[in-house]
Amino acid sequence: MILAAANLLIGLFLLAPMIVVVATAFTTTNYPVFPPVGFTFKWFHEFLSNTDFTDATQRSAVLATVSTLLSTALGTLSALALARWRGRGQQAVTMFMLSPILFPTIVLGLALLVFYSRVGLSGTFIGLVIAHSVVTTPFVIRLVLAGLAEFDPSVEEAARNLGAGWWRTFFLVTLPLIRPGVLAGAIFAFILSFDELVITLFLAGPGMQTLPIRIYTFVEYSSAPTISAIATVLIVAWVAIGVPVYARFLSIRHK
Amino acid sequence: MSQATSELAAAERPERRDWSPLLLAAPNLIWLLLFMTGALVTLAIMSLHGYEAGGRGILPTWELTHYKAFLTDRFFLDILVRSLLMSLYVTLWCLLLGFPFAYALSRVRGWKRAVLYFVVLAPLLTSAVVRTFGWMILLSNNGFINKTLMNIGLIEMPIPMMYRMTGIVIALVQVLLPFMILALDAALLNIDRQLYDAARNLGAGAARIFFQVTLPLALPGIVSGSILVFTLAISAFVTPALIGGPRIPVMATLIYQQGIALLNWPFGGAISFVLLAVLLSILGLALAIAGRGRRAAR
Numbered sequence: 001m002i003l004a005a006a007n008l009l010i011g012l013f014l015l016a017p018m019i020v021v022v023a024t025a026f027t028t029t030n031y032p033v034f035p036p037v038g039f040t041f042k043w044f045h046e047f048l049s050n051t052d053f054t055d056a057t058q059r060s061a062v063l064a065t066v067s068t069l070l071s072t073a074l075g076t077l078s079a080l081a082l083a084r085w086r087g088r089g090q091q092a093v094t095m096f097m098l099s100p101i102l103f104p105t106i107v108l109g110l111a112l113l114v115f116y117s118r119v120g121l122s123g124t125f126i127g128l129v130i131a132h133s134v135v136t137t138p139f140v141i142r143l144v145l146a147g148l149a150e151f152d153p154s155v156e157e158a159a160r161n162l163g164a165g166w167w168r169t170f171f172l173v174t175l176p177l178i179r180p181g182v183l184a185g186a187i188f189a190f191i192l193s194f195d196e197l198v199i200t201l202f203l204a205g206p207g208m209q210t211l212p213i214r215i216y217t218f219v220e221y222s223s224a225p226t227i228s229a230i231a232t233v234l235i236v237a238w239v240a241i242g243v244p245v246y247a248r249f250l251s252i253r254h255k
Numbered sequence: 256m257s258q259a260t261s262e263l264a265a266a267e268r269p270e271r272r273d274w275s276p277l278l279l280a281a282p283n284l285i286w287l288l289l290f291m292t293g294a295l296v297t298l299a300i301m302s303l304h305g306y307e308a309g310g311r312g313i314l315p316t317w318e319l320t321h322y323k324a325f326l327t328d329r330f331f332l333d334i335l336v337r338s339l340l341m342s343l344y345v346t347l348w349c350l351l352l353g354f355p356f357a358y359a360l361s362r363v364r365g366w367k368r369a370v371l372y373f374v375v376l377a378p379l380l381t382s383a384v385v386r387t388f389g390w391m392i393l394l395s396n397n398g399f400i401n402k403t404l405m406n407i408g409l410i411e412m413p414i415p416m417m418y419r420m421t422g423i424v425i426a427l428v429q430v431l432l433p434f435m436i437l438a439l440d441a442a443l444l445n446i447d448r449q450l451y452d453a454a455r456n457l458g459a460g461a462a463r464i465f466f467q468v469t470l471p472l473a474l475p476g477i478v479s480g481s482i483l484v485f486t487l488a489i490s491a492f493v494t495p496a497l498i499g500g501p502r503i504p505v506m507a508t509l510i511y512q513q514g515i516a517l518l519n520w521p522f523g524g525a526i527s528f529v530l531l532a533v534l535l536s537i538l539g540l541a542l543a544i545a546g547r548g549r550r551a552a553r
Contacts, residue, residue: 003355010356011374014432017389018381020399024392032392034399074283081279097283100291102483104490104534106507107298107527108291110514114301114524115294134290137283195382198492202514212384219388219497231385235377242380247372 018235025228032225043229053214053230060211063125064193067132071193072186074133075140079181080174082141083148098138105135109202116203123205131203132193139192140185146249147181184245191238302524313521321525331509331526335533338506341423341495342488348428349435349484350477357439357476358469361446379433383493390426391417391497422498423505430494431487435480442476443469478545482538489534506530 020034028038047053082094100108112131113122121127155177159169175182197212204213211230218227302321305314325331360371378386393399394416401413416422446469454464492507499505504512506526513523 003359006355007359007371010352010432011371013352013429014374014378016393017386017426017429018378019389020392021385021389034392074286077279078283081276084273085276085280086273093280093284096287097280100287102486103291104486104507104527104530106490106492106510107531108294110510110520110523110527111294111298112290113514114520115290115297118297130286130290134287137286191380195384197382197384201511212382215384215388216493216497219384219391223391227388231381231388234385235381238380239377243373243376246376246380247369 021228021231022235024225025232027225027228029225031223032228043225044233046224046226047229047233050226052209053211053226056209056211056214059208060194063128063132063210064190067129067136067193068186068190070129070133071137071140071189072182075137075185075189076144076178076182078137079141079144079148080178082145083151084153097141100135101138105198108135109199112199113202123203123208125208128200128203128208131199132196135196135199136189136192139188140182143185143188143249144178144181147178147184151177180248184249187241187245191242195234195238298520298524298527301520302522302528304521306519306521308517308519312518321522322529324522325525325529334504334506334509335529337420337503338489338530339533339537341420341427341505342485344424345427345431345488346481346485348424349432350481352428353432353435353439353480354473357436357443360436360440361443375433375436378429379437383430383491384497386430387426387494387497390422390429390494394422394425394498417498418500418502420499420503423495423503426498427488427491427494430491431484434483434487438480438483439473439476442473442479446472474545474549478541482541485541486534486538489530 023036024032024034025043026039026041027033027036028040028042029036078097082090082097085093108131112127116122116124116127121130155173156169159173160166164172195212196210197216200210200213201216204210209217215227215230218224301313303317303319305316305318305320306312307314356371356375360368360375363371395401396413396415396417400416401410404410405413414421416425450468450472451464454468459467490507492511495503495505496508496511499508501508510523510526510530513519513526
């Protein structure tokens with residue numbers, strides 16, 4: 001009973017900032033206030049008619065799409081490698097490949113800024129794509145590996161014994177079987193890349209302001225419910241796409 | 256015929272090394288060696304160069320001045336201590352709030368579990384900027400929390416939480432709590448439920464079951480969750496930057512300031528490696544203690 005009451009409060013605490021953000025998106029006041037006053041769609045309109053924000057949204061979507069393609073390819077190959085790696089080195093390589101998850105992004109951001117200035121990638125789009133792929137690939141690896149846990153490698157052997165070449169085996173046997181994991185990894189990588197802020201702050205050149213950067217600089221210097229409206233769109237989109245994908249994988253792992 | 260014999264020979268050759276995993280891993284390994292390891296080496300070299308503010312900028316000299324400057328200046332050491340304390344508070348609060356929630360999560364089934372999962376995953380999928388923005392609205396002096404507390408007469412003056420460590424910790428706990436809950440949930444789910452029944456049948460009370468069965472078996476989750484939360488807390492940038500502002504610098508905002516605003520890359524690099532060194536020693540220590548605790552429990 002006490003536990004249930006405590007958990008109700010903890011759950012409320014977990015959802016609090018999101019409830020506030022969504023609620024303030026509809027306020028008629030000129031600043032975000034909770035509880036909101038009145039009801040209006042004005043701030044959503046403001047978001048869609050502000051080219052700074054819509055351009056940034058488009059830029060973030062392109063960046064996230066390209067970096068997701070890259071990290072999904074790198075991550076899927078890596079997961080397949082780790083799953084069939086026998087003998088020494090497997091653990092060390094796994095740890096190295098997953099290390100960007102725990103590595104302080106603030107340090108990686110500065111390191112890439114300095115590195116890019118040496119190799120001529122400063123302020124380039126491709127530089128951002130590479131940086132995003134580095135931080136999102138480990139999540140693809142983890143989700144593909146989770147999917148691979150139920151994968152029986154003898155099917156591949158069977159396909160090869162029946163005369164299928166490496167490519168045929170991969171595209172007709174392996175890939176269809178691990179597709180749920182790959183898809184989940186790609187969706188996760190996309191969301192992470194779209195939302196990435198810290199490394200992007202270091203690397204984005206002038207005119208490359210992504211949506212998270214626009215939101216961050218806007219919040220830093222002013223406050224209008226427009227941000228609440230943008231945030232509401234993001235919350236609804238990511239939760240609707242991400243929760244089912246993630247929940248499915250958690251339940252697989254936990255059965 | 257000859258083909259068949261050669262195939263037979265190949266099959267009989269003892270332990271033919273399978274290189275395909277290395278081939279599959281190669282693209283990502285090269286990628287990481289270039290853009291993570293390579294970038295970090297470049298930053299390490301940068302941190303050893305001299306720097307002249309305003310004038311010539313980065314100098315071609317080799318020196319340890321930046322490390323010395325950081326480690327001998329009270330101002331910078333205070334920032335390091337503040338970052339460590341902040342991460343410690345955040346980790347402890349996440350454990351305290353995460354444990355009951357993860358415990359409930361690991362013991363329910365069906366739609367209840369789905370609801371609890373939603374409560375954990377929804378924040379996890381919302382970016383830190385957005386959540387910090389929500390906290391800024393809640394924590395300000397005339398925000399919802401202070402207004403409610405004043406309305407019910409608990410306080411007379413608003414408690415300042417914006418631009419204070421209190422506010423940073425509150426928001427950061429919420430940002431990182433889902434990671435702790437998922438780590439604890441994974442460990443708690445691995446506990447065989449029959450152990451609880453057995454302990455109860457042997458006459459153990461709820462408190463005894465918790466301390467002698469649940470807690471020791473959840474230790475791997477407690478360790479991995481704490482390491483994850485502590486590491487993410489000490490390198491968190493958005494929440495301290497927006498809620499603490501320039502008045503409460505932490506290591507992450509200091510690195511950002513040196514790297515972007517002041518363009519003092521050598522010093523920014525030195526601060527980065529101090530942060531990494533401190534973080535690695537703390538994690539090493541935590542793992543050693545946890546390992547000893549696990550052996551002692553056996």
